[in-house]
Amino acid sequence: MESKMKKQTDHNNKGMQLRTKILLGLLTGAALGILANTQLGGKHPLVEWVNHFVAWPVGQIFLRLLFMIVMPLVFASISLGVAGLGDLRRVGRVGTKAIGYFLATTFLAAATGLALVNIIKPGSGLDPSVKSELMAAYARDASTKISDSQAAGNFGIETFIGIVTRNPVKSAADGDMLGVIFFGLMFGAALTLIPAARAKPMIDLLESLNDVVISIVGMAMKLAPFGVTALIFGVTSRFGFALLLPLGSFVLVVLCALLLHAAVNMSLILRFIVGLSPKIFFLRTRSALVTAFSTSSSSAALPAALSAAEQGLGIPPQIAGFVLPLGSTMCMNGTSIFEGITVIFLCQVFGINLTLGQMAVVIVMAVTTAIGAAGVPGGSIPLLVGILAMFGVPGEAIAIVMGLDRILDMSRTTVNVYGDLSAAAYVAKSEGMWNASMVPPEDRPAA
Numbered sequence: 001m002e003s004k005m006k007k008q009t010d011h012n013n014k015g016m017q018l019r020t021k022i023l024l025g026l027l028t029g030a031a032l033g034i035l036a037n038t039q040l041g042g043k044h045p046l047v048e049w050v051n052h053f054v055a056w057p058v059g060q061i062f063l064r065l066l067f068m069i070v071m072p073l074v075f076a077s078i079s080l081g082v083a084g085l086g087d088l089r090r091v092g093r094v095g096t097k098a099i100g101y102f103l104a105t106t107f108l109a110a111a112t113g114l115a116l117v118n119i120i121k122p123g124s125g126l127d128p129s130v131k132s133e134l135m136a137a138y139a140r141d142a143s144t145k146i147s148d149s150q151a152a153g154n155f156g157i158e159t160f161i162g163i164v165t166r167n168p169v170k171s172a173a174d175g176d177m178l179g180v181i182f183f184g185l186m187f188g189a190a191l192t193l194i195p196a197a198r199a200k201p202m203i204d205l206l207e208s209l210n211d212v213v214i215s216i217v218g219m220a221m222k223l224a225p226f227g228v229t230a231l232i233f234g235v236t237s238r239f240g241f242a243l244l245l246p247l248g249s250f251v252l253v254v255l256c257a258l259l260l261h262a263a264v265n266m267s268l269i270l271r272f273i274v275g276l277s278p279k280i281f282f283l284r285t286r287s288a289l290v291t292a293f294s295t296s297s298s299s300a301a302l303p304a305a306l307s308a309a310e311q312g313l314g315i316p317p318q319i320a321g322f323v324l325p326l327g328s329t330m331c332m333n334g335t336s337i338f339e340g341i342t343v344i345f346l347c348q349v350f351g352i353n354l355t356l357g358q359m360a361v362v363i364v365m366a367v368t369t370a371i372g373a374a375g376v377p378g379g380s381i382p383l384l385v386g387i388l389a390m391f392g393v394p395g396e397a398i399a400i401v402m403g404l405d406r407i408l409d410m411s412r413t414t415v416n417v418y419g420d421l422s423a424a425a426y427v428a429k430s431e432g433m434w435n436a437s438m439v440p441p442e443d444r445p446a447a
Helices: 002-012 018-039 045-085 088-120 128-137 139-152 157-162 168-174 177-193 196-221 224-239 248-274 278-295 302-312 317-330 333-349 356-372 381-390 395-430
Strands: none
Touching: 018 045, 018 224, 018 278, 045 168, 045 177, 045 196, 045 224, 045 278, 045 302, 045 317, 088 177, 088 248, 088 317, 088 333, 088 356, 088 395, 168 177, 177 196, 177 317, 196 302, 224 278, 224 395, 248 278, 248 333, 248 395, 278 302, 278 395, 302 317, 302 395, 317 395, 333 356, 333 381, 333 395, 356 381, 381 395
């Protein structure tokens, strides 16, 4: 898998690098969208026509191409990762380390967000007229999310039972990432239990599947600059700064908490636990982070994350292929920050004062539901509605932040993927399979 990814990257390095093209697409889409919003308005017929017939189709085609290969990529990489680790005891050890890291960093992220929102108190000064206007504007979207939450039921023992899929094909078709991951784990574990000679043909088949999927990723990523431009234009042309102004404090708190966690908490972990310069880590993974930001999806960014881990950081494929698919569902640092801050913000808006014990419950629920959130754009919103109900906040209140969710979703997804990649580095180092000196030297900056 690594050699195939390397070949694809070498091809992309001819001329302008793909990550540079994606970044230019991001900036172009944002600039054109803001220009359209400020000069014509988000409801102008021309802007709506461009969004409906150009931006939306192009963006959706790009996203669908990425989602098309997520499930086979997850299954193949998880199965190969487990089979490559060999001893089942080692698989259990690696899995325990990965999940422990996911939980520890997600708790740290949620606590950081709650500390910041309680210091700044962004919900205390929101104008009642603004609150009513926003709830009216997004009432329909809020009702849909509430229905999704009720249909899904509470996040509890049923969710953990549901991880054991009855039908892996149906799980793949339904986008049930946890079910596919579980089947991949079992499939890979079974390959380690049968004679090597009999397991080899299936491992060869999985490696071929991986190569084919990576090749499709390469084809899809050629459209990334155009897809990113379309996706960003759709967001900025519709919303502009109209919603950011009345809810500026809320947005600022969320973005500051995300930045604080990534730039301080994660940097300390990378420097003193992983032993790698945060600057090097960021530079070698930035293509995956840009993909995460533009797609708002940990799942859609998974192919780019695997490539960044294996090529950019030199992490062994069996570790990257095991940890990253698991992390795309379970390591939700950014989502836990957003959910915790949103709950406290809306409690402040509705005048609900929480005790320290209730704050602790918010942290636990933010972590738990973040892990249960789907790795797709807006996947955390249905579960967030359930948390609000626990503290007496009407579910419809989610409408207050609905218009900002896409913008904030981009940022929190980037932090989620940043956490996934750091987890892969941590696990690889703790297993003695990788260290900072193994980062490929090409274009490596000084620490």
